[in-house]
Amino acid sequence: MTAMVTRACDIVLLGPPGAGKGTQAKRLAAAFELLHVSTGDLLRDEIARRTELGSEAKAFMVKGELVPDELVGKMLMGLLHSQAASGGCVYDGYPRTTAQAALLDGVLAELARRIDAVLFIGVPDEVIISRMDGRRSCSECGAVFHLTGNPPRQDGVCDACGGALGQREDDRAEVVVERLRVYRHYTQPLLDLYRHRGNLTEVDGLGGVDEVFGRLRAALESCRR
Numbered sequence: 552m553t554a555m556v557t558r559a560c561d562i563v564l565l566g567p568p569g570a571g572k573g574t575q576a577k578r579l580a581a582a583f584e585l586l587h588v589s590t591g592d593l594l595r596d597e598i599a600r601r602t603e604l605g606s607e608a609k610a611f612m613v614k615g616e617l618v619p620d621e622l623v624g625k626m627l628m629g630l631l632h633s634q635a636a637s638g639g640c641v642y643d644g645y646p647r648t649t650a651q652a653a654l655l656d657g658v659l660a661e662l663a664r665r666i667d668a669v670l671f672i673g674v675p676d677e678v679i680i681s682r683m684d685g686r687r688s689c690s691e692c693g694a695v696f697h698l699t700g701n702p703p704r705q706d707g708v709c710d711a712c713g714g715a716l717g718q719r720e721d722d723r724a725e726v727v728v729e730r731l732r733v734y735r736h737y738t739q740p741l742l743d744l745y746r747h748r749g750n751l752t753e754v755d756g757l758g759g760v761d762e763v764f765g766r767l768r769a770a771l772e773s774c775r776r
């Protein structure tokens with residue numbers, strides 16, 4: 552008889568902007584007892600805690616420059632060595648490029664871990680554009696509404712705080728089209744890489760949050776234990 556070993560499970564969750572990655576990543580993390588890893592949150596946390604890596608990152612950000620992959624890699628390394636990450640992680644929208652994928656592989660390899668599954672939430676462009684173009688955000692509290700999916704009780708007014716609702720520049724149709732173009736340019740080679748390795752599963756991202764979550768969960772049942 553060998554001892555029962557619960558090994559770590561590391562999952563990459565990808566999808567175009569507007570596919571609902573953040574929400575689904577949090578739910579997957581809760582359901583499978585994994586750590587939710589968002590590099591944006593990681594950066595903000597390192598900066599807030601005034602770590603050495605955080606101040607290095609901030610120096611790039613104040614100049615309007617991207618934080619170099621190697622620096623984010625060092626932060627990931629620290630995080631993955633923590634107790635909180637020992638059961639595995641859900642990487643929310645990371646990696647974005649094949650260079651970042653190689654970096655994540657290296658970090659995981661040091662812990663004798665590897666990516667167990669890559670889930671891609673697929674949503675047609677026209678659906679993403681209509682989802683994002685219809686978004687209205689509160690200028691006061693940040694609450695998000697949708698003209699058809701989740702309209703405020705009163706036009707242009709936040710249900711939560713009474714603040715004015717407006718459209719974020721990032722959500723305008725022409726900006727979304729450009730974001731999708733850039734996303735595809737960087738992500739297509741990444742998807743090809745994971746597909747070639749045989750660990751890419753495409754999940755239909757149409758429908759409600761619960762429906763999509765059910766599909767993601769089913770795709771992962773084989774991973775945990």
Ligand SMILES: [Zn+2]
Pocket residue numbers: 689690691692693694709710711712713714
């Ligand atoms: Zn509000």
